[in-house]
Amino acid sequence: MIEFRKEYFADERDDNLNEIGKPTQRQDMLGHVTGRSPYFDDHLFDGLLHLKCLRSPHHHARIRSVDTSEAERMPGVKKVIRARDVPLNLNTLLSLMDFGLDDEPMLADKKVCYVGEPVVAVVAETERACFDAIAKIRVDYEVLPHVLDVEEAIKPGAPSVNPTYPTNTFLYHEKYDHQKLRFGDVEAALRQADHVVEGRYQMSPIEQAPTETCGAIAAPETNNRFVVYTSTQALFFSLGTAAKMLKVSSNRLHFIGGTVGGGFGGKVDSIHEPMAILGCMLTGKPVRYAWDREEEMQVGAPRGAERWYITDGVMNDGRIIARKFTGYFDSGAYTRLSSYAIIKGTGHLPGPYTIPNVSSDVYCVFTNRTPATAMRGFGITGVDFSIEAHMDKVASKIGMNPIELRILNSYRDGDMKAHRRLAKNTALIECCQVVAEKAKWKIGNEYKAMSSLKGGGGERALIPAHTAIDQKGMVRGSGSSSFGYQPQPYVPSTPTFPSTPAFPSVPAYTPAASSSPAPGASERRPAENAPTPSSTYTPTPSQPATPVEQRPAVNRFSSISGLRRR
Amino acid sequence: MAKKPIQFQLNGSGQAIFAEEGSNLLDVLRRGVGDLSPKYGCGQGTCGTCTVLVNGEPRLSCLTLAETVEGQSVETTAGLAHGPQLHALQHAFMDNFAAQCGYCTPGMLMAAKALLDRNPSPSREEVVEAISGNICRCTGYEPIINAVLAAAQSGGRRYG
Numbered sequence: 264m265i266e267f268r269k270e271y272f273a274d275e276r277d278d279n280l281n282e283i284g285k286p287t288q289r290q291d292m293l294g295h296v297t298g299r300s301p302y303f304d305d306h307l308f309d310g311l312l313h314l315k316c317l318r319s320p321h322h323h324a325r326i327r328s329v330d331t332s333e334a335e336r337m338p339g340v341k342k343v344i345r346a347r348d349v350p351l352n353l354n355t356l357l358s359l360m361d362f363g364l365d366d367e368p369m370l371a372d373k374k375v376c377y378v379g380e381p382v383v384a385v386v387a388e389t390e391r392a393c394f395d396a397i398a399k400i401r402v403d404y405e406v407l408p409h410v411l412d413v414e415e416a417i418k419p420g421a422p423s424v425n426p427t428y429p430t431n432t433f434l435y436h437e438k439y440d441h442q443k444l445r446f447g448d449v450e451a452a453l454r455q456a457d458h459v460v461e462g463r464y465q466m467s468p469i470e471q472a473p474t475e476t477c478g479a480i481a482a483p484e485t486n487n488r489f490v491v492y493t494s495t496q497a498l499f500f501s502l503g504t505a506a507k508m509l510k511v512s513s514n515r516l517h518f519i520g521g522t523v524g525g526g527f528g529g530k531v532d533s534i535h536e537p538m539a540i541l542g543c544m545l546t547g548k549p550v551r552y553a554w555d556r557e558e559e560m561q562v563g564a565p566r567g568a569e570r571w572y573i574t575d576g577v578m579n580d581g582r583i584i585a586r587k588f589t590g591y592f593d594s595g596a597y598t599r600l601s602s603y604a605i606i607k608g609t610g611h612l613p614g615p616y617t618i619p620n621v622s623s624d625v626y627c628v629f630t631n632r633t634p635a636t637a638m639r640g641f642g643i644t645g646v647d648f649s650i651e652a653h654m655d656k657v658a659s660k661i662g663m664n665p666i667e668l669r670i671l672n673s674y675r676d677g678d679m680k681a682h683r684r685l686a687k688n689t690a691l692i693e694c695c696q697v698v699a700e701k702a703k704w705k706i707g708n709e710y711k712a713m714s715s716l717k718g719g720g721g722e723r724a725l726i727p728a729h730t731a732i733d734q735k736g737m738v739r740g741s742g743s744s745s746f747g748y749q750p751q752p753y754v755p756s757t758p759t760f761p762s763t764p765a766f767p768s769v770p771a772y773t774p775a776a777s778s779s780p781a782p783g784a785s786e787r788r789p790a791e792n793a794p795t796p797s798s799t800y801t802p803t804p805s806q807p808a809t810p811v812e813q814r815p816a817v818n819r820f821s822s823i824s825g826l827r828r829r
Numbered sequence: 830m831a832k833k834p835i836q837f838q839l840n841g842s843g844q845a846i847f848a849e850e851g852s853n854l855l856d857v858l859r860r861g862v863g864d865l866s867p868k869y870g871c872g873q874g875t876c877g878t879c880t881v882l883v884n885g886e887p888r889l890s891c892l893t894l895a896e897t898v899e900g901q902s903v904e905t906t907a908g909l910a911h912g913p914q915l916h917a918l919q920h921a922f923m924d925n926f927a928a929q930c931g932y933c934t935p936g937m938l939m940a941a942k943a944l945l946d947r948n949p950s951p952s953r954e955e956v957v958e959a960i961s962g963n964i965c966r967c968t969g970y971e972p973i974i975n976a977v978l979a980a981a982q983s984g985g986r987r988y989g
Contacts, residue, residue: 288923295931296919298866298906302932305865474870474878474932474966524868524932525966556871 271693272716291522302475302524303492308482308549312341314542315393315552317383317400318562319375322409322631323422326374330401331383337399339392342545344384346372349541350510355598356533359503364434366427367597367634369508369537374407376424376596377631379562386542386550409631413570413591416630424596424629430738433594433602433627440626440736442605444588444612446681447620447727449576452585456576460657463572464649468565468593471638475524477563478553481539489543490517493536496526504533505540516540528637532564532599567601567635568593569645573653576620581663581671586613588623590646595634602627604642610682611643614650615691616672617723621681624736666699670710677720685724689715837898839864840908848895855879855890858905866907866935870964877963880936881905887943887962906935909942918942921980922973929967936963941977950981 269276278284294300331343346352346368353365371382383400387393408422415421416431417440423429432440453459479493479501495501498520506513523530535552542550554563569592576585590608594601605625613621638644658665673691680686692715699706832847839862848857858864858881867890870876874892881890882904909916918941921927928934937960944951944959951959956977965973 286926289926289928291931292923292926292928295928295934296906296915296922296938297910298935298938300931302868304869307860307863307865472966474876474930474964475868476870523930525930527966556873556876 268693268697271690275688294522300522302522303478303480303494303520304475304551304553306480306492308480310548311480312386312388312542312546312548312550313390313393313552314344314384314386314538314550315390315397316370316381316538317385317397317402319371319378319380319382319404321375321404321406322378322411323407323424324375324404325407326371326382327403327405329383329403333399333401334383334385334396337387337392337396339388340385340396341388341548342386342542343396343400344370344386344538344541344545346370346382348545349508351508354504354508356500356504356531356600357598357603358507359500363598363602364427366425367599369541373426375404377633379558379633380596381562384538384542384552386546390555411630411632413568413593413626413628413630416628417591417626422631424631425598428598428629431629433598433605433629434738435602435605435627438737440738442609442623442625442627443736444609444621444623444625444681445730445732446622446683447585448729448731449585449587449620449622450731452620453574453576453587456584457579458575458577458657458661460575460577460653460660461573462649462653462656463570464645464652465570466568466645466648468568468633468635469638470560470563470565471525471527471529472559472563473523473525473527473529476554476556476559477530477535478551479535479539480549480551480553481536481543482549483543483547484517488515488517489540490519491536491540493518493520494523494526494530495520495533495536496523496528496530497533500531501533501536505537508537509540509544527639528566528641529563531637532634562633564595564599564634564636566638566641566644567595567604568632569649571646571649573649575653575657577657577661579661581661581668583616583618583657583672585620586616586618587621588612588625588646590623590625592625592627593632593635594627594629595632596629597634598627598629599634599636600641601635604637607642608646611646613681614647615674615689616669617674617678617686617719618672618681619727622731664706666695666704667706667710670695670706670713673715675715675717675719675723678723679726683726686719689719691715833896835896835899837900838902840904850896852895853891854881854888854893854895854898854903857895858890858903861895864905864907866905867939868932868935870932870936875964876933876936877940877960878933878936880939880963882939882943885943885946887940889962904939904942906938909938916942917983918945918977918980921976921983925972925976925979927969927972927976929965929969933963933965933967937965937973941980944977945981949984951977953978 291300335343349369352368354367355363355365357363358365371380385393385396410416410422424431435442477494479491481489481491484490493501498518502513502516502518505516539550539552572589574587575583577583592601592605605627609623609625612623654669655665658668670692674686674689676687676689678686692713831850833850835848836845844862846861848861855867858867867881868878870878872891874889879889879891880887883898884902918938940960940963956974
């Protein structure tokens with residue numbers, strides 16, 4: 264049951280809108296209830312061929328040789344596709360946004376990096392004929408050592424999973440083996456804290472498991488074009504990826520999608536369309552490449568596993584004055600979207616709380632597991648679980664009511680967040696109050712009286728006067744103009760540069776003397792152009808706190824990676 | 830491969846087709862007859878999205894040998910409406926927002942129809958039991974249960 268609490272933020276809402284707040288029928292509902300919604304597989308073609316892949320039985324193995332001669336002679340087989348048949352057999356999904364390096368083949372050539380990685384594709388008259396032919400393909404593998412754990416994978420001497428990133432970490436900003444967040448001085452604050460609370464949290468991969476499995480049908484169209492019916496959630500990703508990997512102009516590709524039988528993030532990887540089109544190009548016939556349920560569960564990219572270490576510095580009155588994260592995303596064998604998930608997750612730290620000193624190192628780690636991808640809030644879900652579990656741990660450690668702890672530390676309108684943007688439209692305090700009421704969980708009257716609209720901003724809107732920065736994890740030998748072209752892999756990041764504080768002479772951190780909820784007020788200075796809290800806020804780029812922090816004024820999305828590709 | 834002639838009633842009209850021996854009813858309906866309303870979800874009888882009615886009883890068409898419906902009566906979602914007149918269940922699913930991606934909907938409708946045909950006034954528990962073999966991965970079970978109950982309460986008023 265939905266319950267509207269319209270007493271909150273009443274002046275921020277207009278109830279006299281035509282559509283918002285009123286039920287509206289889905290435009291595709293009639294198709295759904297009559298069984299006529301056109302999913303990708305609901306298109307019939309005469310002479311439709313099917314495509315299935317021979318998949319790696321090993322976590323990690325070198326491919327010594329592949330013999331498809333017997334498979335090619337099997338009844339019903341029209342084409343056996345090998346890595347050499349793929350026009351551009353290396354891609355990364357976000358290359359379309361200039362983020363990251365091509366690292367994943369359509370069909371494995373020299374080695375396989377996870378169980379289920381496709382090696383050979385067979386196009387035949389029936390799926391059964393595909394499987395019969397696949398059973399006749401002989402692959403000589405040399406099994407290699409594998410690594411399945413994120414922290415094992417970044418130890419020196421670990422098996423190198425992904426040839427594009429030989430040290431098993433994605434490269435951020437063209438120079439770091441992890442994504443950094445630095446706000447204030449966490450180490451100094453931890454020394455001043457009354458309590459230091461540490462925690463380790465992890466979550467497993469989760470398969471999206473849509474009821475409709477992933478797939479695509481490609482068919483010849485007039486004027487040398489191809490029509491592609493697809494289950495994709497990302498039609499233009501799939502279009503761009505197919506055009507790139509097949510080296511055809513995108514205006515020769517006619518993509519039809521939009522009717523998705525459940526996706527939840529699992530249908531953005533653009534795996535099926537390029538393969539189906541390639542099969543169609545090589546046979547001249549309509550080709551259907553769809554996973555069955557077993558393939559969907561085995562090789563469908565899940566939400567990746569995450570492991571988080573959180574260290575909080577907490578005062579006796581419950582104020583959290585420092586929070587430090589170390590995170591590991593299990594990207595599996597290839598990048599897909601994990602690199603981006605970390606950017607998104609880092610922007611979310613330290614959760615919906617106003618904490619004056621925050622630092623975070625998050626690693627996108629390659630392991631010999633199924634590549635991970637998008638799923639509902641990916642990048643946020645795992646760390647939010649960790650943060651909230653940790654809040655309970657902190658409450659228990661210092662003997663405080665866990666909801667009061669959250670209300671006390673909640674961000675409020677006008678507060679500065681760790682990524683140097685002001686919080687607005689916050690409502691965590693009100694959520695906590697309603698939760699306490701619904702759960703009949705007692706909270707003190709002063710906590711019942713608190714509001715997201717009151718007490719924020721002012722000194723809480725300030726960027727710390729000093730932010731400790733470091734060079735840990737810098738990868739030498741890379742540069743914005745050279746990295747993408749380097750024939751040699753980049754130099755491993757270990758040993759790292761020594762971690763040196765930027766300003767050793769900075770005054771020691773002193774916690775705020777008062778017991779007011781404003782955390783760490785004494786060590787802040789006004790941000791230039793600091794906007795006034797609440798309603799008049801307009802986003803302005805906040806200034807770096809010190810000259811040391813200054814970066815090139817590049818704001819394009821590609822600056823996330825800084826990798827100029829070609 | 831040898832093909833076998835099969836005759837059956839599909840939504841009230843006679844069908845006569847040749848099917849490969851050993852093929853399942855789902856493939857024969859979709860690729861043989863061209864009725865695309867039953868969906869493939871798992872091919873293992875676990876998700877229920879391929880549910881059709883055989884002589885009024887819900888059946889997982891992906892696990893049903895096509896030749897076993899020889900001479901039987903098969904119903905699918907494509908036959909639920911009478912021309913432009915929607916079935917009470919279809920109206921109720923629309924009114925109650927009981928579909929999101931829509932992929933489980935044909936199976937849900939068939940499972941619900943089998944229930945209402947034999948029990949026009951089911952309890953909530955009986956509705957839950959009737960659709961318990963059907964997975965909605967969008968997890969919209971509450972609206973679906975409400976829709977089936979609403980269809981029962983309407984007494985099929987808007988049916989044909």
